[in-house]
Amino acid sequence: MVHNGQPIAVEATGEKMLVELYRRFAGDYPKFFKMDTLSRLGFIAAEILLKEPIPSDRASRQRIANSQKPTAIILANRSASIKNDTDYMATISDGKYYPSPALFVYTLPNIVTGEIAIRHQMQGETSFYILDKPEDLEPILLSTFHTASADRKNIQPSTSALAGWCECSDANTFYAKIQIIWNN
Amino acid sequence: MEQLIEQLKAQIIEALNFEDMTPADIDTDAPLFGEGLGLDSIDALELIMLMDREYGIKLADPKAGKAIFQSVRTMAEYIQANRTK
Numbered sequence: 001m002v003h004n005g006q007p008i009a010v011e012a013t014g015e016k017m018l019v020e021l022y023r024r025f026a027g028d029y030p031k032f033f034k035m036d037t038l039s040r041l042g043f044i045a046a047e048i049l050l051k052e053p054i055p056s057d058r059a060s061r062q063r064i065a066n067s068q069k070p071t072a073i074i075l076a077n078r079s080a081s082i083k084n085d086t087d088y089m090a091t092i093s094d095g096k097y098y099p100s101p102a103l104f105v106y107t108l109p110n111i112v113t114g115e116i117a118i119r120h121q122m123q124g125e126t127s128f129y130i131l132d133k134p135e136d137l138e139p140i141l142l143s144t145f146h147t148a149s150a151d152r153k154n155i156q157p158s159t160s161a162l163a164g165w166c167e168c169s170d171a172n173t174f175y176a177k178i179q180i181i182w183n184n
Numbered sequence: 185m186e187q188l189i190e191q192l193k194a195q196i197i198e199a200l201n202f203e204d205m206t207p208a209d210i211d212t213d214a215p216l217f218g219e220g221l222g223l224d225s226i227d228a229l230e231l232i233m234l235m236d237r238e239y240g241i242k243l244a245d246p247k248a249g250k251a252i253f254q255s256v257r258t259m260a261e262y263i264q265a266n267r268t269k
Binding site: 019030033034096098099100101102105 | 199200201202203204222226227229230233236237
């Protein structure tokens with residue numbers, strides 16, 4: 001666990017690690033406990049990342065202050081929402097057909113972007129991509145800051161984006177690396 | 185009835201994934217929705233599933249849910265009167 005190059009010690013392992021980090025870095029958002037593991041992972045990563053004002057230089061801070069344009073949220077991973085999909089499937093198997101609505105609402109990976117947007121009131125575009133590797137996200141991020149394509153010409157380009165890799169393949173295997181990128 | 189209320193609280197905590205909550209944290213007579221536990225429509229569906237799964241109760245009339253889910257006590261009273269298992 002690293003934030004801005006500084007390691008953060010955690011005692012718990014697996015999914016419990018996210019609960020420990022929630023209590024340490026948030027603690028005021030009970031909806032966290034309703035989220036699936038992927039959403040918890042993205043939520044906690046964003047909480048830690050956004051704890052401090054991100055830009056360190058005056059020009060960036062001024063650009064934010066003057067900007068009415070929204071911040072985008074663009075995440076990607078390789079396994080989509082497979083962990084939650086599996087959990088949901090377990091509720092409709094073995095002859096006990098009691099599908100869980102609370103699990104069902106998280107059977108899409110892009111829900112995590114919505115959870116972050118709601119929490120931090122980010123009103124820019126949100127999107128979630130299923131990619132082979134984190135490097136594949138780079139050209140997508142570049143397009144976020146342009147208005148060249150026809151379907152985007154009436155949309156204000158974002159001035160910044162919370163972006164990165166947010167991967168969860170099972171309860172004990174997850175990884176997130178997110179950052180704020182700016183349109184210079 | 186008191187035993188059913190305590191059991192129901194534990195089942196609600198498990199169904200809704202309130203993992204840092206204990207049955208003692210839930211006020212038996214507090215509203216389940218809005219104030220109190222602050223549940224939402226998805227949680228309401230979970231409670232309907234819980235009543236079916238644990239007590240064999242199928243809610244045929246969705247409008248009846250408003251009265252049944254007022255509080256843990258009203259849920260327990262309905263379960264006691266209508267349970268099939």
